[in-house]
Amino acid sequence: MARIEIEQLSRRFGATVAVDAVDLTILDGEFVALLGPSGCGKTTLLRMLAGLLPPTGGRVLLDGRDITNASPKDRDLAMVFQSYALYPHLTVAKNLAYPLRSRRVAKEQITEKVAAVAEQLALTPYLSRRPKELSGGQRQRVALGRAMVRNPAAFLMDEPLSNLDAKLRTATRTELAALHRGLDATFVYVTHDQVEAMTMANRIVVMNGGRVEQVGTPEDVYDAPASVFVATFLGAPPMNVLPATITTDRAADPAGRVVATGDGLRAELWSGPTPDRDVVVGVRPERLRLAARPSSVVGARDRSFLALPTPPGCPVRLDGVVEAVENLGSEEVAFCRVGDVQVAVRGPRPLSLVTGEPVPLTCDPDDLHLFDAATGRRLRWVEHAVPVA
Ligand SMILES: Nc1ncnc2c1ncn2[C@@H]1O[C@H](COP(=O)(O)OP(=O)(O)OP(=O)(O)O)[C@@H](O)[C@H]1O
Ligand SMILES: [Mg+2]
Known part of the structure; x- marks a missing residue:
């Protein structure tokens, strides 16, 4: 069992607020990813959970017990570092045995547990090697194994895959997710890699400047980002964001058609009374398409379709100029200038x-996201652009 409750947890370093009053509950057996850019406080938060760094404010509860000031060995949490922190002079077997030896576990029990964990992580052939005789991926598995021998209630991992090459990282991602399912333990996983967070985690905690921007499933944070920050942190390329103003157009609709307009942008939204306000309009690159397609194949010189008006039933229109096109193999990304x-x-x-x-661009109105221009927080536009609670 490991349910971790974090209440108003803070850590300052002089004038720097590395972690700023974070509230978060991690459920038993959950795989939670702490995701955010460099310096946002991920490692600091994890180190406070592990007991390696005292908080300057707030509490940590493990299954209801206050462990804020408990020493690391009294927490039943195992930390796996980016650097692996293996003992270079010890063999793999001795590295794996180390946490049990230091706890004075009986020798036969140690041998048994080391063999079992080595088997589980495909390390059996390497038990007598030293860390420098292993590949990066094998070292990473030893570091993980060393955390596993103790059967901790929770694993705290700080960018454990970042030293691996791209291919190995992808393979290890799948292994880690499978391991999590098999171990039935709580995983708290720090990464700045959105793909790792999206593919492995049950829930993602997006951090920014020591604060939590959003907590949600991978689908929540991608499909309904709570702020411009989250919207533009996730996705490849990330969500496009354009400044705009919401006004009500009574000429188009007696009930009042709410329209978002910006430089090179016009989007007809809902109908009904809505106060004017400044917003940020967001749209994912994969949701945009050409507003007008030629009915016949267009020759290289005949691009007259670009001048066609927006067809009826096409209430969103962006007018851009193509600046660059990148070939990704199966797909292309075009970068277009729309206004500024x-x-x-x-x-x-x-x-x-x-x-x-x-290039005239369009998308379904449902694919637009609206954010408050001043706060950057998401607006729930079906309810007439009110801030999401
Ligand atoms: N020991 C320390 N002394 C002073 N400042 C620190 C210390 N440790 C961290 N910080 C500062 O606290 C902030 C958060 O650092 P932290 O290491 O938690 O970020 P991070 O999200 O893990 O970043 P990265 O992705 O680069 O590892 C940063 O501004 C960092 O400079
Ligand atoms: Mg870090």
């Missing part, structure tokens, strides 16, 4: 866009 901002469009190759040419 660059808007990415991602779709199957070829997009048939030519650098320097105008």
Whole structure:
């Protein structure tokens, strides 16, 4: 059992507030990823959970017990570091045995447990090697194994895959997720890699400047980002964001058609009374498409379709100019200038866009996200652009 409750947890280093009054409950057996850019406080938060760093404020509860000031060995939590922190002069077997030896576990029990963990992590052939005789991936598994021998209630991991090459990282991701399912333990996993967080975690905690921006499932944070920060942190390329103003157009609709307008942007939204306000309009690159397609195949010189008006039933329109097109293999990303901002469009190759040419873009109104211009917080626009609670 390991349910971790974090209440108003803070840590200052002089004038720097590394972790700022974080509230978070991690459920028993959950895989929670702490995700955020460099310096946002992920490691500091994890070190406070592990008992390696005293908080300057707040509490940590483990299954209801206050462990804020408990020493690391009294926490039943195992930490796996990015650097692995293996003992270079000890063999793999001795590295794995170390946490049990220091707890004076009986020798036969140690041998048995080391063999079992080595088997589970495919390390049996390497038990007599030293860390420098192992690959990065094998070292990473030894570090994990050393955490596993104690059967901790929770694993705290700080970027454990960041020293691995891309291919190994992908493979190890799958292994870690499988291991989590098999171990039935709580995982708290620090990463700045959104793909790791999206693929492995049950819930993602997005951090920014020591604070929690959003907590949610991978789907929650991708499909309904709580702020401009989250929207533009996730995705490849991340969500496009454009400044706009919401006004009510009574000429188009007697009930009042709410329209978001910005430089190169017009989007007809809901109908009904809504106060005017400044917003940020967000749209994912993969949701944008060309507003007008030629009915016949367009030759290289005949791009007259670009001048077509927005077709009826197409209430969102962005007018851009293509600045660059990147080939990703199966897909292409076109970077287009719309007003003062660059808007990415991602779709199957070829997009048939030519650098320097105008491009009318559209999407479904449902694919638009609205954020408050002043606070950056998400607005729930079906309810007339009120802040999400
Ligand atoms: N021992 C320390 N003394 C002073 N400042 C520190 C110390 N440790 C961390 N900080 C500061 O606290 C903030 C958070 O650091 P932290 O290491 O938690 O970030 P992080 O999210 O883990 O970043 P990264 O992704 O680069 O590892 C940073 O501004 C960092 O400079
Ligand atoms: Mg860190």
